[in-house]
Amino acid sequence: MTSPASETRTLHGWGRTAPTVATVITPRGPDDVAAAITGAGTRGIIARGLGRSYGDPAQNAGGTVLDMTGLSRIHTIDADTGLVDLDAGVSLDTLMRRALPFGLWIPVLPGTRQVTIGGAIGADIHGKAHHVVGSFGNHVVAMTLVLADGSVRELTPEGPDEELFWATVGGMGLTGVVVRATLKLHHVETAYFKVDTEQIGTLDELMRRQTEDDEKYAESVSWFDAVTTGEHFGRGLLTRANHAVLDDLSPKQRRDPLKFDAPQLLTVPDVFPPGMLNRWTGKAFSELWYRKSPTKLGAVQNITQFLHPLDIAGEWNRAYGPRGFLQYQFVVPLDRDDVIREVLSLVTAAGQVSALNVLKRFGEGNRAPLSFPKPGWTLCLDIPIGPGLGELCDELDRVVLDAGGRHYLAKESRTTPEAIRRGYPRLDEWRKVRATVDPEGVFASDMARRLELI
């Protein structure tokens, strides 16, 4: 067998900021992964999936990066139990296409399906259903991890290596390389959602409603306008849904109730100048986004309409121009909803434009020391890189951390090691587990260096 493909490449995250150069190896199986790990140089090695993390966790300047998309087999799908055994490089998109015909649904879906299983575990991703089903790690029944010495370990959430299992969930790839996993999927009758969309005039009302009756819905998320000033400031859309059952569908939809209706219609070309998103385009976008969804209860929507409107366009991050953008996502405890308002007013006062503002109420967190979700409000802002943004984010850090909040590492691209230490009080516990399996620090990434995770 020949050795896997290897090339020198410049890598960046979805935000297209802080690129660095690494040797990228594309393994085709666990043996290739083990060989690459034991052969890694002093700058170490890290796994990379589809590059949807916004910052630098899947980069390793001067070192080795494993392109895991080569491990792309779904081994078995059990329609009765909902158990799926698959390679870590399989994307949620692929899994969904294969599992839906069996009436199986991935319980945790983030804002895009272009995420690998390995990445979903490493970042312990969450979705609109978090208040009911928790994060991705909660649905992993078993995983296979290749360790720093090239050995292979089978992990389960409550087995002999449970500590390592939970250190790997949310561990940003720094405990080893996940090569294979078994997931437990949910059963659904249809691939459609029964959606309640409500236009809500103020941010306070938006939060009150989510507190009041989110439990009635399997999925819940809200978007609000942080660009339009004056009386419409903070107006929003509350979108909540349950899986549609057969009776909810139209006769036409009923003919193919498990239809995977999620096309990618275009790829955004890389031609946009910086400054495409400014106060004016931001305002226009916010107006359209708000107007497109008048209050409507019980509408039946497909995957694209409800879950992944952005997946219609490939490489949409290019529309932000060459300087890129960042997502600022944090969670604060439920009783600190004042932080959401304060953050908003700071953003507006700084004159920054964030058009995609997503607010959600999280349910319970899980056991993983570095898992992001915990009970509280999570807010995600989306801001193009420009003057003053660094200072603004530093200011937001202070507000968020003082309230007992923390950053989401899959989005993080600019904070300080201190902020992560404060936000993740169990960081040292995680480090201890890591030290037992990677004492030499073979697994390393730009993020790990920048935030002193290792």
Add this chain to the structure above:
Amino acid sequence: MMDAVGNPQSILLLGGTSEIGLATVEAFATDRPLRVVLAGRASTRLDEARTRLEGRGCAVETLDFDAVAVDTHASVVDKAFASGDVDVTIVAFGLLGDNEEAWTDAAKAVELAQVNYTAAVSVGVLVGDKLKAQGHGSLVALSSVAGERARRSNFVYGSTKAGLDAFYSGLTEALRPSGVTVTVVRPGFVHTKMTEGLKPAPLSTTPEAVAEVIVHAVRVKQELVWAPAPLRFVMSALRHVPRPLFRRLPL
């Protein structure tokens, strides 16, 4: 590591007492404290620079560095990179010299050439090698508009900067595939100790203003900048002025 908005975490200043260099470190340090390595000849000025940066919350290490002692450069650069990645390196040492003395005294001319050109090339090679290995980083070299067209009043200095400028412009391309950005900075007349007592040229500037230009250049990965920016167009015009006219210009 450099973050998404262009904040570095560590800086190496070669020419640890350079006013432009220190102003640049301070400008970066206003947002966040940094790990700083100051490489320069041991002196009270170097100690003062250290104290000043420590006052801003920076963790400062000083290294004994003599530009003329080219043999020692490798060990200085090794030490500078020993405690971790260096995000920004600034090559800021240099001598102005007295032009009349320099063009009539071989020893003086050679000294200028060694410090401003030979030593700059030497550290450029050594630092470039380190940056290539770490797969990221920004390398800033202080050139001068004096290197763009030799003037009667300042041509020895100008010739050394022309050499430095050409070397680092080439290094920009050589290191690009390794994820390293090299930035050549061409300041005009800067009010510093180096230019004390000299008649300021038009568009003269301050170390702080040059620092601002450098910080921005590093953040957005510009490879060639003038300080102040309009000098770019001035120099562009001056390069094409016919000699008989050029020599009459009061420069």
